[in-house]
Amino acid sequence: MKHMLFLLITFKIIKKKLTKLRERMGFQTTHNTKKSKDDSNNAHEQQHSLIPRALNLTHHNLTTNNTKFIHSGYDSWLVTHPSALSLFDKMMEGVDEKRIVVFLDYDGTLSPIVNDPDRAFMSDEMRAAVSEVATYFPTAIISGRGREKVKDFVKLNNLYYAGSHGMDIMAPSVPINQCDKTTLHTNGNGVPFQPAKKFLPAIQEILKRLENVIKGIEGASIEDNQFCISVHFRQVHEKDYNVLEEKVKSVLEKYPLFCMTEGKKVMEIRPSIKWNKGNALEYFLETLGLSNSNNFLPLYIGDDKTDEDAFKVIRSRGQGYSIIVSSTPRETCALYSLRDPSEVLMFLSRLAKWRKRS
Numbered sequence: 001m002k003h004m005l006f007l008l009i010t011f012k013i014i015k016k017k018l019t020k021l022r023e024r025m026g027f028q029t030t031h032n033t034k035k036s037k038d039d040s041n042n043a044h045e046q047q048h049s050l051i052p053r054a055l056n057l058t059h060h061n062l063t064t065n066n067t068k069f070i071h072s073g074y075d076s077w078l079v080t081h082p083s084a085l086s087l088f089d090k091m092m093e094g095v096d097e098k099r100i101v102v103f104l105d106y107d108g109t110l111s112p113i114v115n116d117p118d119r120a121f122m123s124d125e126m127r128a129a130v131s132e133v134a135t136y137f138p139t140a141i142i143s144g145r146g147r148e149k150v151k152d153f154v155k156l157n158n159l160y161y162a163g164s165h166g167m168d169i170m171a172p173s174v175p176i177n178q179c180d181k182t183t184l185h186t187n188g189n190g191v192p193f194q195p196a197k198k199f200l201p202a203i204q205e206i207l208k209r210l211e212n213v214i215k216g217i218e219g220a221s222i223e224d225n226q227f228c229i230s231v232h233f234r235q236v237h238e239k240d241y242n243v244l245e246e247k248v249k250s251v252l253e254k255y256p257l258f259c260m261t262e263g264k265k266v267m268e269i270r271p272s273i274k275w276n277k278g279n280a281l282e283y284f285l286e287t288l289g290l291s292n293s294n295n296f297l298p299l300y301i302g303d304d305k306t307d308e309d310a311f312k313v314i315r316s317r318g319q320g321y322s323i324i325v326s327s328t329p330r331e332t333c334a335l336y337s338l339r340d341p342s343e344v345l346m347f348l349s350r351l352a353k354w355r356k357r358s
């Protein structure tokens with residue numbers, strides 16, 4: 001008996017020491033295997049799939065009986081995706097201030113992620129910074145929201161807008177090199193480009209069916225983004241995630257020309273056309289008359305999976321800056337990073353200041 005007690009105490013001491021050692025090595029220790037209620041807003045924001053397939057591959061998970069060790073690895077990730085704030089001066093070295101074109105995502109980039117999609121407001125400071133940036137550089141918002149809706153949030157006229165993940169673009173009517181600075185401002189009088197227009201009747205049909213099937217699922221909501229549909233599950237109980245996904249898929253089965261992608265606690269239903277935020281970026285450059293110019297630098301800031309298409313375009317052009325907004329390590333094609341919308345605000349203010357000084 002004495003022997004057993006001695007072994008138990010020794011085991012406990014060793015376990016305690018091991019835990020301390022792991023913590024010193026940079027592992028986070030939690031003593032709860034259940035996901036916390038507000039996980040949706042924390043560091044493990046779901047990116048690529050619903051919760052049962054959760055946890056980003058870039059995190060190293062070590063699970064023992066009751067203890068989960070998660071290595072965030074943010075610092076080492078920063079080595080390969082350096083902060084655009086820390087490297088600002090270096091990034092702008094040798095850049096002619098007249099050569100930048102700015103592209104911004106909305107949710108999670110200009111506004112923080114919140115539970116209610118209708119209340120994802122951007123701050124007045126952010127609006128002022130975006131507006132100032134747009135007075136110096138051609139600036140476009142490329143969002144998953146409907147174009148009108150994102151414009152209602154941003155409330156600025158001196159920008160270009162693309163909604164529905166780039167499937168609804170209000171492009172400039174005059175190429176940048178053929179107009180003076182004032183005509184750069186769109187005031188909504190551009191030329192709409194809507195490559196998924198023929199899908200509108202089917203989208204409305206799907207919308208109605210989805211509204212019906214989600215009725216029994218508490219917290220689920222549908223957002224009509226005109227050329228695509230968002231099925232939100234941020235406020236759905238985890239136990240209902242799979243049921244919801246199955247219901248959405250059962251509707252989609254009847255529409256082979258549509259597909260589903262996943263964002264931050266949202267399923268997005270859209271036409272399966274080869275058109276994404278990357279194409280939208282190229283379209284803007286084209287209509288601005290800049291696509292064949294080596295003299296312009298596209299700068300794209302975004303936080304979501306759909307922004308990766310734009311990062312890839314920048315990477316393949318070998319020209320411009322791609323900046324991911326993330327407070328956790330993520331697999332990304334972006335070269336630089338910013339932690340959250342507050343850092344985006346600092347970056348945009350700095351960009352405007354830099355332009356003013358030059």
Ligand SMILES: O=P(O)(O)OC[C@H]1O[C@H](O[C@H]2O[C@H](CO)[C@@H](O)[C@H](O)[C@H]2O)[C@H](O)[C@@H](O)[C@@H]1O
Pocket residue numbers: 105106107108112113114115116117118120142143144145223225230232234263264265266268304306
């Ligand atoms: O391309 P974006 O501008 O980033 O739009 C992507 C989706 O953003 C919105 O949903 C996300 O933000 C909501 C508000 O913070 C949040 O509640 C939701 O869970 C997130 O997925 C928007 O509501 C979607 O329609 C967009 O497709």
